[in-house]
Amino acid sequence: MVLQDGKYLLEGNIDPLELVQKYGCPLYVYESSIIEAQYKRLTRAFDVEDLQINYAAKALSNINILRYMHSIGAGLDTVSIQEVRLGLKAGFEPQNIMYTPNCVSIEEISAAAKLGVKINIDNISILEQFGTLFPDYPVCIRINPHIMAGGNSKISTGHIDSKFGISFHQMPLIHRILKATGLHVEGVHMHTGSDILDIDVFLQGAEILFQVAKEFPDLKYLDFGSGFKVPYKEEDIETDIEELGEKITARFKLFCEDYGKNLTLMFEPGKFLVSRSGIFLTKVNVVKQTTSTVFAGIDSGLNHLIRPMLYDAYHKIVNISNTTGRQRFYTVVGYICETDTFGVNRRMNEISEGDILAFYNAGAYCYTMSSNYNSRFRPAEVFILNGKDHLIRERETMEDLLRGQVEIETLTPKPELS
Ligand SMILES: *Cc1c(COP(=O)(O)O)cnc(C)c1O
DSSP, X not given: OEEEXXXXXXXXXXXXXXXXXXXXXXXXXXXXXXXXXXXXXXXXXXOOSSEEEEEEGGGOOOHHHHHHHHHTTOEEEESSHHHHHHHHHHTOOGGGEEEOOSSOOHHHHHHHHHTTOEEEEOOHHHHHHHHHHOTTSOEEEEEEOOOOOSSOTTSBOSSTTOSSSEEGGGHHHHHHHHHHHOOOEEEEEOOOBSOBOOHHHHXXXXXXXXXXXXXXXXOOEEEOOOOBOOOSSTTOOXXXXXXXXXXXXXXXXXHHHHHTSOOEEEEOOSHHHHGGGXXXXXXXXXXXXXXXXXXXXXXXXXXXXXXXXXXXXXXXEEETTXXXXXXXXXXXXXXXXXXXXXXXXXXXXXXXXXXXXXXSSOSSSSGGGOOOGGGOOOOEEEEEETTEEEEEEOOOOHHHHHTTOOOOGGGSOOOOOO
C-alpha cells in the first residue's frame, strides 16, 4: 500500500476504502506484487545452481495463496498433515513439499510418508520408529545447532533449551540408528526461528550444519530454514538478505566442492514472503476519551490479529480515511472483553468514528492465528492478483459458528405446537 496525493492505494491502483465498501469490514487484503518481489529478492540473493524456496504454509494458508506460491516456483514447507493435504490440493508435487512436524505422532508421520512428501525428523525416538517402519524412505534430519538467533524467546527455536531438532551432540546416536535400521539421510536441516538480526550468529549455526552434513554421504540438499526478519516499524532493522545471500552462497559452494557433489540449497521462509503483502482494514466504532487516554475502539480484536497481545508485536496502524490535518495520540484497542490492545500512544491523523484504520504487515501469522473467541465471525480475505481484487474467503456467518456443534435433544426447545 502506498500513499499517493493524499490517498492510499493498493496494487493496480485499487482504493482500500472501496474494498471495504465492496467486501465489508474488517477485511484482510493481500497483494501478489509484494509476494513476487520478495520471492525474487530471495532467488537473486542466493546465487547457486540449485535453489529451492519452500514457502512456510503456516504463515498464510489460504489455498489461493498456496497456488500463487506454486505458480511463481516455490515449494512448500508444512508442519501438519493438514497443511500437507492443502499443499497437494493446491497442486504441489509431493517431492516439493517438506513436512517438518514437531511432537507429532508416528501415525501422522506415517500418513505423510504414504503421501510421498519429504519427511524432516526432529526426534531420536521418531527416527527409530520411522526407520523401523519405512527403512527405504530417505529422510531429512532437523539439527538443533544450539544458537540463539533472535530476541523473542517465544519464536526462537534453535537454542539449547528448545524442543526443536536433534542436538548435534547426538550424532553418534543418529548414526547408530541409521545403521541398525538401514535408513538413509538425504538432507539436513536447521531452523532457528524468526528474527535473525546478527548474520554472524546465523553463519555460526550454518557452520554446524556443514559439519554435520559431512557425515552423511548421500545428501541431496541442505535446508537452512528461515527466520528472516522483516521490518515492522520504520526504524526496524531487517535481515540483510543480500549480505546473507552473498556469504551463504560462497560458503555453500565451497562445501559442495569439498563434498564432491552439487547439492540443493533450501530455505523455508514464511514471514519474509507474505508479511508485508498483507494489510488488515478495520473500522473505528468509538473514540473514547478517558481521564488519561484517548482510545480508538475498532470492529476487531485479538480474535482476528493476536500478535500484539501474544508476542508484543508492533503493527504500524494508519488512518486511511483521513490523510491530512492534525495528528493526535491514540491507543488503538479491540472489542474483546479482556485487555485487547493493538497499539499504545500512536500518533495518527485525527480519528472520527467510522474511519478505517489499516494495519501493516498483516500477511503473516494474522489470519492463520485468528479464532472465534467471543463468538465473533472471522473476517473475509481478498487477494489482489496482478492488479485485480478477488474474494478468497467469505466472512463467517452464524452457520459457521454452529457448524459441528451437536445439539442434545432434551436441551433443545421444541417448536410450539399450534
Ligand atoms: C514457522 C516455520 C518457518 C517459517 O518461519 P518464518 O519466520 O515465518 O520465516 C520455517 N520453517 C519451520 C520449520 C517453521 O516451523
